[in-house]
Amino acid sequence: MSEQSIRYSFGGDEHLFAEISESMSLPAFFRGLEMTNRLTAMNLSGILDICLANASFQIRFNPDLISPQALLDKVKSLESARSTTHSLNTRIIEIPVYYNDPWTHETLMRFRDRHQSPEQTDLEYAASLNGYGNIEDFIRAHSHSPWFVSMVGFVAGLPFMFQMVEQEQQLEVPKYLTPRTDTPKQTVGHGGCFGCIYSVKGAGGYQMFGMTPVPIYDPQQSMPHMKDSIVFFRAGDIVKFRPIDQLEYQQITQAVESGTYVLHTRPFRFDLQEYLAAPEDYKSRILEALYDN
Template sequence: MIFDEPRYLLAGDRYLLIEFGNELNLDMNFKALGLAREIEQNKVKGLLETVPSFATLLLHYEPELIKPEALISLCRELLDQLGSVEDMEIPSRLIELPVAYDDRWSRECIEAYCRTIKKIEHNPDLVARINGLKSVTELIRYHSAPQWWVGAVGFLAGLPTLMSLDPRYFLTAPKYDPPRLWTPVGTVGLGGAFTAIYPMVTPDGYQILGRTPVPIYDPQQRLEPFKDSFFLLRTGDRVKFLPISEAEFMEIEREVEARAYRYNIIDYEIFSVRRYKEFYRQAKREVVETPVPQMGRAEMIEAGEEVRARQQVIEMKKKLKAKAIEAEDRSKKSRDIGHQLGG
């Protein structure tokens, strides 16, 4: 749901969190980006950083230079001036990232999980199956065809969360349960309808699709795109995945190590929300006119039902535990009263 009025919440003594709604929605992301740009262009004294995300905007400020009340008042004024989301035009870089899909390093990670935690289906096979695709090859085509919108950067340093901009290539996947203990650096994973790229080795639960050999996080700032930031990607960027072979992966890895790799970044484009929505409506009509294979749809429903069933079991256990505690309290009170009367 998009809120009628944004909510302004203090997040400690140096941060203000602005919530535009309680769902992951591109319109709210566009609004957060638009407000962040307006605030930055106003060169607000005491404002240190803006962090736009899918449904929020976090403002980092110096409380000795600007009070939160003044910051809230400014945000309300700028939002009124911002106008319709549909009229927004957002500077947006297009960045090409090579990916070795279904590579041997990803397979080793999945196999290690099967050996040490529990048996699971090979991740690309699972994602292809529940989305009604015929093969992993078709999955690779689906994942690499659209541009992916960077809606947030965080959780881990430099980790982007991406949403497909083309509904014709919609993909979804359940997360691991329980999560795996490690994920290779550079992993490209899918969880729900979102893609994430892992900047470092970390536990997680997204389905592993492949790996990119190029860094998205460089705290040493060795490569050219990192001269102004430790992070390659920022909110409002678009990513296009380029399938490569394992041999190409290792060649690019050597170029990165030698500091000779050149990122393919187009940084002069403007993203028109109005034109995108026209494209989206047309693409959505094509999706409606093209039925989803029945097996894929059934599997997707089954996966969703499984998650809901687990949640219902958890909730039921909580309720039963609460009732047991309540019954025990009543029993204890009855015993206490009995002792008092008997005494």
Template sequence: YDSRVLPLSRLMDILLAAEKALPAIEDMQVPTRIVHIPLSWDDAATKLAIEKYMQSVRKDAPWCPSNIEFIRRINGLDSIEEVKRIVFDASYLVMGLGDVYLGAPVATPVDPRHRLVTTKYNPARTWTPENAVGIGGAYMCVYGMEGPGGYQFVGRTLQMWNRWRQTASFTDGKPWLLRFFDQVRFFPVSEEELLKIREDFPLGRYQLKIEETTFSLREYNAFLADNNASITAFKTQQQASFDAERERWRESGQADYASDLTVAEAAPDSELDLPENGRALASHVAGNVWKVEVEAGAEVKQGDTLVIVESMKMEFAVLAPCDGRIHKVFCREGGQVSAGQDLLVLVSE
């Protein structure tokens, strides 16, 4: 807003006139699109994110090792299949865009009986795969890009943002896919199918099914009234299960989180008892040890990956600078390391 172009008094007159022209709230109808989007249920990429979280952040979190099982439990559902049915039956009304970044939708199911409720990760994940689909509170979100996050995973879908080109799904110069008041409906695909879709979609080789319609508040209120009994029963059961889950946390000590990660111990180079032709290999960054690919006594070749450190949402590999044998390993998977800290000793051949 630039007051030099449009004085504040004039702006207020325009807004007040527009408000007076609006119909009564109960008579409002807004344009809405039903956008059918593929979902790879319990996708391998989201499982990897959970594995990383358990190893480098919090191994005993109540939502691990399965976010979907946690969603089932905290909502009082009988089976994981019931969670799956609800996710695929739901019509998620987009209430906001860019909540996380890059056109990420924040949406809530139109039918209250589809509003699965969860807590978020505490502490948050350090890595979330691009376009992971998660539930936090009563909202569904699709992560627009890789990054940290806290919503409970149900799977992964296609791109919400296309920075490269305009296609049938990305029009009018807008790189984001969805609009306010869109209704997202998921349909199941395999991991392999989704990978192919993700390859084709930004290039315009995969077309979404999109239905143009309207959303009537009067009709919606009538729907809520007609289904009040079953909606109330669902929410009552859900709240009881939510409270019971939180009580289990208190009884088990999981309600209050305290990190048990320790920095790997290693002496400075000057204090290391290095064997002949031995050299210490250090981490270039501070972070968490994601993978230790070798053990003492292992024979390695130049360029082999020895340790992978996760830092700043990226992975940094410590490579063997020459052929040789691992003499000693100081770090462990899930442990924290500081920049310049020695991770292992390699004896060159």
């Protein structure tokens, strides 16, 4: 697989943007990950922030401490210095989802005038657009394969997820024609080929498929899985959705409120080359690692 040339551009006086690829792919993500890791290790004076995204990264810097051209030269030097090893110590995380729940349903019905297909719910629209005869089959496809978290941001703690399936199998649904002014916190959404979980209540344009009872943004860090950070997800995490019903949703919500809920996670070393060589076999290994007692 040949690599595209990285496109660089400056944003004002303090930002350097690097576009690795015009489309999201795991090789593009790993290229950005490796370059930003190497740049961080260089500990250059004047670099303030390094933000990794799906197939790009952005650097905020102080031009009084490092000139734009000097920074660009340093970053470009990392293109040819990349390692051939593409592995990552990460986590597999099971996220319970109450699909077709009453709260996102009530919300989406208030915004039918902003939708491509007002006579359908978001799930019905997504199912028909992707060739599924009913929403149950679509939910099965959505929850069957794991998802790779390729970036965290837009709002605090929101993960963007890329489904780990062959390109022709990827679920694709456009965003609303006009964004909503309301989206419930912890909504599981989808726009284009990306899945997400809304970390806070607010505006949004992704199709709404359901809700998870598990907080992923907690400024108080009251939950066991949030004790290390107010933002739970990290780029490189692997997510497996698990459909639940209303009763289990309520049970988990009660456990969350009492501070006793324990999120199901497993450590995992992801190898890009092994995944690309045999995606279906490798996905089986991921699921075995998650559910191996």
